Amino acid sequence: MVNFRKYISGVTVLTAGFLLAQSTVSTVLYSQNYDNKTSLNLPSPVAYVEKAILSPKELVDISVNTMMTDPVLKNATWGFVVYDPKTKKIISSYNENTPLVPASTTKLLTTETAISMLGENYRWMTQLEYSGEIDENGVLNGNLYIVGSGDPSLGTNKAGAWSYKDIVSDFAGGMAREGIKKVNGDIVIQTALFKGNISALPENVVWLENNNYYLPVGTTKEINPANEKLIVKKSMNAAADKKFFYVSPYANKMVYAEKYEGNGTLTTKLPDAPAFLANSFRATLVKSGVAVTGKVTPKMTDATPEARKMIAAYKSPTLGDIIYYTNQRSDNSLAEALLKTVGFQKMGDQTSESGRVVVNNHLKDIAFDVEGLNYMDGSGLSRSNKVTPISQVKYLSSLMDEKFYKTYFNSLPIGGQSGTLKSMFLGEGNGQVFAKTGTLNKVKTLAGYLKTNSGRTLVFSLMVNNYAGSVGQVKSKMEKILQPTLDL
Incomplete structure (x- = not known):
């Protein structure tokens, strides 16, 4: 204070x-x-x-005091801290120990856990394989297998990922190299990762993107919902609070939300990237004259797997590239997929619950100040997420000595120049603020690093909950709070 x-x-x-x-x-x-x-x-x-x-410090303190009575922030719950990572001392602060809703600054924890555990060069693999034998006429008497690994960028063009068309073309080229001219069998989609153990959504989660509720579980919003298997359209009862459900062909289980926010009745979707890829591949083969006698069929588990040979393999962009895209654009679906990836890699379980356990354990291992921490999801969409400003800055400071720090730092939007900060700090602070933004209804947050006019690197956290006025107004107030710090 x-x-x-x-x-x-x-x-x-x-x-x-x-x-x-x-x-x-x-x-x-x-x-x-x-x-x-x-x-x-x-x-x-x-x-x-x-x-x-x-002094510059006194000007920062005066700026904070002035904002306490500002109409936009007067009745809000907010916290601020600017921290020197070299001296490990707080320069200025307000409510720095108050747990607040961090919104998408939660992605700072998710992306760091992923890059720390898996390394920035980690990639997801999607392979085309075949079983059986190819006769002298180029007829495959066996099945084709598309084997996935939960690639969250599959077919999306995100972070440099290939489109479905490009992947299908590469797979078809592999078929030609193997001399396969006909398939007497099925195209089997085999990927258990991210497709099992689908359960009810946590309460108070805003699964809202592009006017649709969705489950960001290795999803790709570019997939046309018309190609998905919508099994249930509305709730089984005629309750006043109508709910819309979706069931993936991978798991005959209803996905639903007990509580959700938003206006109107919206649709819960779980786009199925592997199914879309497999059906596109089959259609392309048939169109090019390669007959496929069987159908596209998913196989979650296989007690007696066939011997298979690989035809082609598609590698996703690196995890470093995925994290850059995630933080620059605040991509919710990629963040949730990263949460499930670390859960699977550490515990062999692709549920959100396992992901949360892994992230929380990781934070404890690196001495994160867990006082007031409540980590509920990977993206920050849940209002049940809580973190204190002081824990954010100490955490970000500790990462400056890590081998992946440069990649992590470069993933953050730059004030006035890139990502979700492109429209902020157009004057003072342009090119000097490197931070993750967060936005929910009546929640605006910002946490990261700043380069002062004297060349110092400082770490800051600024979180505002329940503010008055518009998002534009609170963004303007946040800029005014941070501007004096540039002279420190």
């Missing part, structure tokens, strides 16, 4: 300086050319006096 009393002794000096500055500035800048103007539009002399008398 900022103590304002220490500035009382400076008020007399400030007032005297203000009066002197008024006469001095007006004399120096006077010109007859301005006689007919109603306003000189000059910077306030107070600003010059403040900078001449007060």
